[in-house]
Amino acid sequence: MYILYLASALGGLSLYLMMPRLGYNPIRIGALLGAMTLGGLWLVLAERLPEALGVERAAFAYYYVFSALAIGSATRVVTHQRPVYAALWFVMVVLACAGLLLALSAEFMAIAMVIVYGGAILVTYVFVIMLASQSGQSRDSEQSWDEAAAAQANTGYDWLSYEPAAAVAAGCVLLASLLGAAFVPLDANEAARGRTDEQVVSEYLTQRPAVRLAARVAAQGDAEGASVLASASQLTNAERVGLDLFDSHPLGLELAGVILLVSLVGAVVIARKRVELEPVRESSRDRLAGG
């Protein structure tokens, strides 16, 4: 258990080092330290994996790849000084997550993530970043950090993080407790949960919604419908998700529709009003100086 706490602490420290700040940014050291902690953690956790992983073992390799990719790019998103790069790193995170989902045999979701999330949402982000921060210019080397900060008077806010220590600390404690919760079954009555993969798969196959749907339709005496359904037990992931979505979560679907409509109308209303520039009461320079 304490390995988890140690790891999250080290992770936090590394992240803290990578945080953007004025003057010298020890970003490389932070990255190195972070990678090492992650690697070390995985090594420790690896030997706890049951040997008889069965069919999944190959897929599990992907987990390491995609997780490392996701976590690495996530740290870059958080710590990068330029918002545009942060957005791009986030695209990488999305892709990594899609990979993970694939490892979890949720193909439809993976593809949906890539298309909807990566494609649509992040594109809008990049678009807005471009729109809103064209006044920010990069720091050319011969300028000293202070001049750069001064030059970036009103956009210097990217160069500085707000109370990094407190944020990281809070994050780590939260992480520690989450991990604590996640790995508890490890030590708890492990035997109780010892179902092997096969049992899971077979159990899964028999309980699939289609089969249940078929049984229900059969119960209603529509033999022909039932047989179609029964034959469809070998449905693909996308079909299963679709069935499950409409079969057991109709309300959720409707709400999702409503939310999307509301956000659509909201976005239109917000963007419509002409808004004059209100002078900032105290310029961000004081804010900057104030820290």
Added chain:
Amino acid sequence: MQLSMLIPMMVVLPLLSGAALLLLPSGGKAIKAHALIGTLATLGVSLLVVCRFDWSESQAIQMASAIGWVEGFGLSFGFGIDAISLWLVLLTTVLMPLVVLGSFSSVTHRFKEFYGWLMVLEAAMIGTFVATDLIFFYICFEFTLVPLYLLIGVFGGTQRLRAAKMFFLYTFTGSMLTFAGVLYVAWFNTTLPWTLFEGAGRWTFDIRTLYGSAQAMSHGQQVWVLIALLSGFAVKVPLFPVHTWLPLAHTEAPTSGSVILAGVLLKLGTYGLLRFALPMTPWAVVTIGPYIGAFAVAGILYTALICWVQKDIKKLIAYSSVSHLGFCVLGMFALNSVGVGGSILYMINHGLSTGALFLCVGMIYERMHTREMSRMGGLARIMPVWAFFMVFFCMASVGLPGLNGFVGEFLTLMGAFVATDVLGPAYAAIAGVGMILGAIYVLYMVGRVVFGPVVTLGPSLGDPSDGHGVRTDDLNWREIGVLSPLAVGCLWLGLFPTTVLQTLEAPIEGIIEPTRSILDGGVYGKGVTIDSDSERIDRDSDFPAARRVLVLFDTDRIAQP
């Protein structure tokens, strides 16, 4: 009209006339006249109540009835009057017209508000004295704060806002604790088996039933309830450590405000102690009584000394009324009929004499626009009539025999002296020194202001001089008309106090009966109710020497003191 209608009329009448004031045209004359008529009408009703009051059995609550409010919780506006509350109501209704008459020249703006709030204040005061339901009492007790807060805040002197705020918050926090104590008692009543006494076991706020429930409490509970009651009433009485709000409130209040504050409002505290602390928590009163007595005595000396060094004449009188009420509390906690009788009489006397003193000072303030003694002197030379009244009321407040102050003071000291089981000779002796100090500071003030070479310097830098200069004309007929009834009252109570004392004998007996049965019998089982009348055990503590002598007489014919 129907007997029990009288009291609610007495409470509602000032409210109605206060409201009617608002409808009048805003000219000063009409409002003043109306206010006077209103207060005189209330006086008339109270005199009617006095006539209809059956003096033979003055202990029972007469003309009692109740207007239902929240039946579920037993909340009702119960009212009724016994001898003690009757005299205090009479003090209020007598003082009010005089105050209104006295304030004609001092109030120059916002007449409606002034007289309106004054009438509301009167209604609240009368309400407090006639209430037999705890919540009704508490509502009126609290409601007296609002009008006075506004009177001081709007019509006061330079620091009026601070004074008003302090006055309100100080008294209010105190009475919050009292409310807690009261609620505890009411709750405790619901926990009692309903067979214990009539009214037990259910939510009721009737004072008589709560006497029973409070007395059934254990000693510890009673101590806590007493402390709660004390915190509210001690602030109102200004018992020694919690008196700092009074001098501030008095110096900043307008004349009529401070007359009513000194005349009646301070009595709410002592009346509260008398009506609640003594009968409700007898066991705690017996144990804590000596300490409260010690506080009262300390207060008497402490404030008397302070009076001596005061420069502001109104602050001097304010501190002196703290010292006087120390006597009142001392007498009350002597727990014998001489002491308690003396303290009730003291309440009425203090109301008359200190009220009159404040009126005199107010008249001087109207003329000299300053209250500092150093800026005025030898007024007897130019204002002889005022000087006569001033010396007369000073002598009354110092406790000169033949005037009312003496009877109250002497009886309280006598009561404290004889109550060897609770207080004792030491208390009376030290409080007696307070009498000397009283003479010292009053004569110091009289020597500076009334006698000595003539000095009329008018307002100093500190005082707000509203333009016109110093007037040194003597009292006009109106002002004499205000002061003379008070003077006659002082003389009457000085020479014929039996008119009051005889009627108080029975109610006092009722109030000190529980504490007396503890002191004498000592047998006070927990939960044993008091309604078993313990027969008058021959007290050995009283009159030891007399006892030895009486053996020689055939004692059955001797009046047992």
Added chain:
Amino acid sequence: MSIEFAKWVPWLPAAAAVFCGLCCTNRRMRTLAAPVCIVSLVSGFLITLGVKGQIGGELSDAGTRLQVFEWIRIGGLNADFAYYLDTLTVLMLLVVTGVGSLVAIYAAGYMAGDRGYARFFAAVSLFIFAMTTLVMADNLVLLYLGWEGVGLCSYLLIGYYYQKPSAVAAAKKAFIVNRIGDLGFALGIMLIYHQFGTVHFSTFTADGVVYPGLFEHCSRLTLAQVETPVLVIPFLLMLGAFGKSAQLPLYVWLPDAMEGPTPVSALIHAATMVTAGVYMIARLLPVFELSPYALPTVAVVGGATALFAATIALRQHDIKRVFAYSTVSQLGYMFLGVGVLSTVGGVFHLFTHAFFKALLFLTAGSVMHGLAGQLDMRKMSGLRTKMPVTCWLMFVGCLALAGFPFTAGFFSKDMILAAAMDRGLTGQGTMYTVLGIAGLFTALLTAYYTFRVWFRVFMGPTEYEMGEEHAAVEDTPTDGNEADPSADTSIDDGNIKVEHHHDAHEMGWLMNGPLVVLAVGALLAGWLGHADSSGHSWLLSVIEGSSANPTRMVEAAAGHAEAHTMLLGMELHTAMMVISSCLSVLGILVAAYLHWFNRPAADRLAEQWSGSARVLENKYFVDEAMDAVIVKPLRMMGYLCFVFDRLVIEGLVLAVGWVPRIGGLAVRRTQRGALQGYGIGMAVGVAVVAVLIAMVR
């Protein structure tokens, strides 16, 4: 005349007081005040004379009780307005109303033309009301009413010239010192009530119930049964008596009381008020007899005061101050008399002293009146040519005071000293002999300082300085800035005959008449008390008939006194008479030598003893000491308390007020408006909760 009339004696002056009070309001009625007051006093005197017959006669021991109305009745304590009349009361009433009316008549002349004329007589008649109530009171509370009422009137009358700050201060001092004494008296009353359950003297039955009086209790209580609290009672009462009669610890107010007009000093501070203490002890003798140590203490204090005051009087230069100290010392004699159980001697001396001391004061008043307010002896001499009548009247007074043989003072003083020596020699304690000798020495001093005044003022070359006051009109604008808007004073000068003599002049007969009566009294009063052949004087019968009859102690001492003690070969009484007359003559001769024939010798003597002379002149610095030891510290404590009150108690309250405010400030810092600050707050919250859940599970 039925005894019921006695009820009116106090209420007539009360009515007069009210009338004079009303007279104050307008000027025309002002002159009416004096006659009304005098009439009320004289009628009181006549009523007492009329009633005297009844009282002396039918009831031998207990006095009659006259109920006027119920005053205070509550819980066992009943103090009614009731009068207790016995021979002692009648004697006192005679003194009070008699001397009172004489002084009032004198004052009518003396105060003529004064602005506060009506106020003066209102206060005098109120005083007589209080004094008569005091003397006739049946219960201690009513006596206390008279006691403090008298204190009030002395305050008003001493402070009569209220424009003078010294008079105001003197009045305040008198009232406060009296109040200190009254506290002791009040505590005594309370202790009596606590021990005996009653405060009234006589036993009376009201609607079938018997209320046993105080005397009843005392008479039945044997010495053995007396517990300690009862022993304390006399000492408390003594405190009250000494306060009122200006004895040693509390005498400081009497010399300052001379600030008041002279008739006041004569009436109140010589004849009536100051004797209230003696009357009280005489009245409450049964209580005093209960404790063996009480009366000896009274005697010792009396003797000490007599000696102490006499020494101070030697070097005083103000005539009225000399007589004031002589009054203190004569009062010491009276207490000595009562202390040595010869209440007869004490009361007799009180009776005679009233006459000659009033005479002396009034004559001094005439001198002052004549010399426009001049009172300093050194600035006047040889006035016999200017004011012969006053001179010889004062001579008679001085003789009586000095105890010249066969004058009133001689008999009464001799009776006291004889009693003291008698108890001393019959072996009841050498203390009494010491007191007797001290008394004799004081008699010598008294003779000396009385005639020092007389010779200094009336004998020798007639040169004198007029005082600065215009004696006639008290309030002519003396200081410029006195804003005196009331125009009436100007009319005042016009209509009242004011003879602006700029020279010493003899008084009119309105003033000298009463003086002659007093002079006759001073001479003949002695014979009333002198035991004629049967050893039974009028005065003895008065004392036997009253509660002041020392029954118990005398019986206890009776065992010793059968054989007549012998002194210097003669029977004790005659011996004492011889000794005291020699002493008084010696005193007079010494005074004559030093202050008439050879004044420089007196001055030389003063230089030699300059140290002690200065001490005596400044009254042993008692006033300064009293001020420094008591007044200053008390006032300092007052300031301390006031500062304490404002800073600490009020501070505490305000501090409580500040707690929420400070708390608010602390919390406010967290709300800095930074969005992310709140974010972190939330995150930390979630983290903590998560940790707690983890720990709990």
Added chain:
Amino acid sequence: MHHAVLSHFLLTGAVLFVLGLIGFLSRRNLIVMFLCTEMMFQGVVVTLGAFSRFHANDTGQTFVIFVLTIAAAEAALALGLVVLLFRRRGTLDVQAWGRLRG
């Protein structure tokens, strides 16, 4: 799917979520903050996927869809607001919006 495997996936999800949280709390550029909220969504998506796989039913995945819709809605509105804020204050710094304070 063995729960040890599940734990791993949960590890990743948790780390992603916490990184997003830290980013939100520390970065001062409004848009980056919203980006970090999106990051948190990603963490949740991974966790949902893992549980869906572990419990072998598709509820997890349907919820991923819902998460997606929420993320989309949120992004639309948030960015609208950000544009508005930017036009109002001329800066994307979150500190500029500190008027609502004690």
